[in-house]
Amino acid sequence: xxxxxxxxxxxxxxxxxxxARLRPHMAELDVFLRSQIAAFEPEIRDMADYCIDTSGKxxxxxxxxxxxxxxxxxxxxxxxxxxxxxxxVHLATLVHDDIMDESELRRGRRTAARAFGPEAAVLLGxxxxxxxxxxxxxxxxxxxxxxxxxxxxxxxxxxxxxTLRRRTDDISDADYRRIVDLKTAExxxxxxxxxxxxxxxxPGYVEAAAIYGRQLGIAYQMYDDLADFFGRxxxxxxxxxxxxxxxxxxxxxxxxxQVLPEALAQExxxxxxxxxxxxxxxxxxQMEGRGIFAAVAEVIFAELEQGEAALAAWSGLAPTxxxxxxxxxxxxxxxxxxxxxx
Amino acid sequence: xxxxxxxxxxxxxxxxxxxARLRPHMAELDVFLRSQIAAFEPEIRDMADYCIDTSGKxxxxxxxxxxxxxxxxxxxxxxxxxxxxxxxVHLATLVHDDIMDESELRRGRRTAARAFGPEAAVLLGxxxxxxxxxxxxxxxxxxxxxxxxxxxxxxxxxxxxxTLRRRTDDISDADYRRIVDLKTAExxxxxxxxxxxxxxxxPGYVEAAAIYGRQLGIAYQMYDDLADFFGRxxxxxxxxxxxxxxxxxxxxxxxxxQVLPEALAQExxxxxxxxxxxxxxxxxxQMEGRGIFAAVAEVIFAELEQGEAALAAWSGLAPTxxxxxxxxxxxxxxxxxxxxxx
Numbered sequence: 002x003x004x005x006x007x008x009x010x011x012x013x014x015x016x017x018x019x020x021a022r023l024r025p026h027m028a029e030l031d032v033f034l035r036s037q038i039a040a041f042e043p044e045i046r047d048m049a050d051y052c053i054d055t056s057g058k059x060x061x062x063x064x065x066x067x068x069x070x071x072x073x074x075x076x077x078x079x080x081x082x083x084x085x086x087x088x089x090v091h092l093a094t095l096v097h098d099d100i101m102d103e104s105e106l107r108r109g110r111r112t113a114a115r116a117f118g119p120e121a122a123v124l125l126g127x128x129x130x131x132x133x134x135x136x137x138x139x140x141x142x143x144x145x146x147x148x149x150x151x152x153x154x155x156x157x158x159x160x161x162x163x164t165l166r167r168r169t170d171d172i173s174d175a176d177y178r179r180i181v182d183l184k185t186a187e188x189x190x191x192x193x194x195x196x197x198x199x200x201x202x203x204p205g206y207v208e209a210a211a212i213y214g215r216q217l218g219i220a221y222q223m224y225d226d227l228a229d230f231f232g233r234x235x236x237x238x239x240x241x242x243x244x245x246x247x248x249x250x251x252x253x254x255x256x257x258x259q260v261l262p263e264a265l266a267q268e269x270x271x272x273x274x275x276x277x278x279x280x281x282x283x284x285x286x287q288m289e290g291r292g293i294f295a296a297v298a299e300v301i302f303a304e305l306e307q308g309e310a311a312l313a314a315w316s317g318l319a320p321t322x323x324x325x326x327x328x329x330x331x332x333x334x335x336x337x338x339x340x341x342x343x
Numbered sequence: 344x345x346x347x348x349x350x351x352x353x354x355x356x357x358x359x360x361x362x363a364r365l366r367p368h369m370a371e372l373d374v375f376l377r378s379q380i381a382a383f384e385p386e387i388r389d390m391a392d393y394c395i396d397t398s399g400k401x402x403x404x405x406x407x408x409x410x411x412x413x414x415x416x417x418x419x420x421x422x423x424x425x426x427x428x429x430x431x432v433h434l435a436t437l438v439h440d441d442i443m444d445e446s447e448l449r450r451g452r453r454t455a456a457r458a459f460g461p462e463a464a465v466l467l468g469x470x471x472x473x474x475x476x477x478x479x480x481x482x483x484x485x486x487x488x489x490x491x492x493x494x495x496x497x498x499x500x501x502x503x504x505x506t507l508r509r510r511t512d513d514i515s516d517a518d519y520r521r522i523v524d525l526k527t528a529e530x531x532x533x534x535x536x537x538x539x540x541x542x543x544x545x546p547g548y549v550e551a552a553a554i555y556g557r558q559l560g561i562a563y564q565m566y567d568d569l570a571d572f573f574g575r576x577x578x579x580x581x582x583x584x585x586x587x588x589x590x591x592x593x594x595x596x597x598x599x600x601q602v603l604p605e606a607l608a609q610e611x612x613x614x615x616x617x618x619x620x621x622x623x624x625x626x627x628x629q630m631e632g633r634g635i636f637a638a639v640a641e642v643i644f645a646e647l648e649q650g651e652a653a654l655a656a657w658s659g660l661a662p663t664x665x666x667x668x669x670x671x672x673x674x675x676x677x678x679x680x681x682x683x684x685x
Contacts, residue, residue: 042500097469101462120443120506123465127439128499130469134476135492143480146488150477157470158384164462183384
């Protein structure tokens with residue numbers, strides 16, 4: 002089945018359109034995060050402040066707020082606190098990721114590793130992460146702490162597995178999905194579970210929202226990996242082809258490998274292994290000619306459908322339509338990649 | 344006042360003599376730690392296993408067990424669990440420290456950073472740390488989680504401050520003590536607080552044991568910094584002079600700077616700043632001639648006395664004599680450094 006492709010050139014909705022209703026929530030989150038700076042030792046406050054910038058997309062906090070939505074837009078303090086927890090965990094992983102990728106910039110300014118040196122950045126990530134767990138331990142029961150610590154371990158495991166597999170061709174579709182599930186979907190899942198749980202929705206709904214969050218996270222990461230080939234740099238705000246160049250076999254490359262003639266497939270794998278220079282334009286052309294975009298889009302849509310199915314029985318609850326909108330927006334984003342590239 | 348100096352050449356007691364009674368506790372700790380490997384994702388179990396080796400001194404677990412001692416040598420399962428938590432936090436910080444120091448070996452084998460690469464080691468440290476917090480969240484209340492997360496943030500802050508001050512001469516005695524307090528004493532303090540609390544000793548005793556642990560930790564780190572100049576490599580099992588060479592102004596150097604004539608003090612600071620090669624033998628000779636060993640030993644003993652004072656009102660409780668023994672052993676170790684060097 003070919004993926005539905007939009008031919009509409011009007012700008013696609015992005016997550017910001019869904020998040021617009023969260024302005025008061027995000028404002029409270031900012032105030033809360035800023036207030037946490039004081040908890041750090043005086044010597045490292047400026048560094049913590051630098052990392053807790055307000056320019057990120059804040060998708061995970063948004064998932065907390067949307068999952069805990071009760072129909073009236075009230076901002077529950079428990080949700081603000083737990084949104085801060087998941088965002089701090091995410092920021093800590095970004096600080097550590099940027100050390101390893103030797104990235105220069107993130108969100109238009111120097112990464113913590115560049116600004117303070119990699120040594121300090123390792124420890125700063127640790128400090129952010131411990132503060133997240135400290136906040137998680139302020140809830141009346143240990144369940145938030147347990148869920149967050151468990152999720153974090155899984156996020157790290159996903160990143161480690163990905164790191165160990167870089168520059169190797171020893172990776173199947175199932176391996177790829179597992180990495181995406183751990184490194185990205187896990188924290189999406191946790192955000193939805195925490196939001197619904199703290200807003201005291203029934204356990205069955207907590208479970209359904211968690212499944213939806215997980216599937217959305219998988220689809221989101223797959224979209225991100227697709228955009229690394231088919232995006233437009235001016236729109237997605239980063240350099241294209243970084244996965245190919247850094248030797249990561251993501252879904253578009255896995256699918257391409259499967260349909261390439263043997264000789265070409267070997268050339269691709271040699272580039273992945275770093276044995277010859279990566280040819281982004283060449284492989285992009287190959288992808289265009291072999292229907293890779295549609296194949297990947299189809300996988301993304303199937304992942305989203307699985308998530309939507311989990312929410313089907315809960316259409317009457319306030320968060321459901323909001324969460325479903327995120328999936329719809331993601332579909333539009335995928336379609337927009339296609340029309341931008343075409 | 345000159346520090347008391349032993350002239351006895353019989354080998355000094357080390358912590359192992361005090362820890363001998365903890366053999367059943369340490370055996371249970373090993374079993375427990377090994378059983379935790381299964382909690383990690385299959386792909387990273389070997390790496391986690393590699394880090395959770397059994398050859399370390401396990402001082403922090405020993406503090407947990409000794410602080411929670413109830414006179415009959417019973418092994419409380421809560422103490423085993425919390426000993427695992429503090430040890431995992433400590434192991435995670437070692438994994439991260441070794442990345443930054445670019446160390447080749449730790450405890451006679453390759454560091455995790457060398458064995459798996461620095462990228463994987465950053466994440467592996469994170470995974471160990473999150474598993475520690477996950478275990479901390481298994482207790483009935485959030486207090487363990489809160490204490491451990493808070494301590495960890497402070498340990499990281501201490502390491503960051505030390506890192507930022509490397510190769511600078513902008514450091515006072517008070518700065519040095521603060522770094523030592525955060526990076527080492529904090530987890531000693533937490534271990535004693537957790538041990539006494541989980542063994543249900545009265546709150547006043549928890550507080551007293553925490554103070555003792557903190558002072559022991561400060562004294563222990565100062566001893567370690569003294570041994571970096573006055574130790575014998577075959578006894579302390581590491582290269583001497585690493586602090587001087589890496590530009591860290593520790594207490595022996597701070598004291599030396601204070602008594603050196605101005606011209607020599609400037610030469611020392613130039614070596615700290617990396618502007619000229621470090622001359623370990625030369626400065627060691629200067630230290631010998633200017634009574635630096637005795638001056639530092641005096642500070643160490645004064646720190647220990649403060650800790651002992653906190654336990655004075657609690658001599659009747661079972662952990663007290665065991666904890667005090669640790670301080671006595673540390674005094675003997677300091678004295679032994681002197682007689683070995685003489």
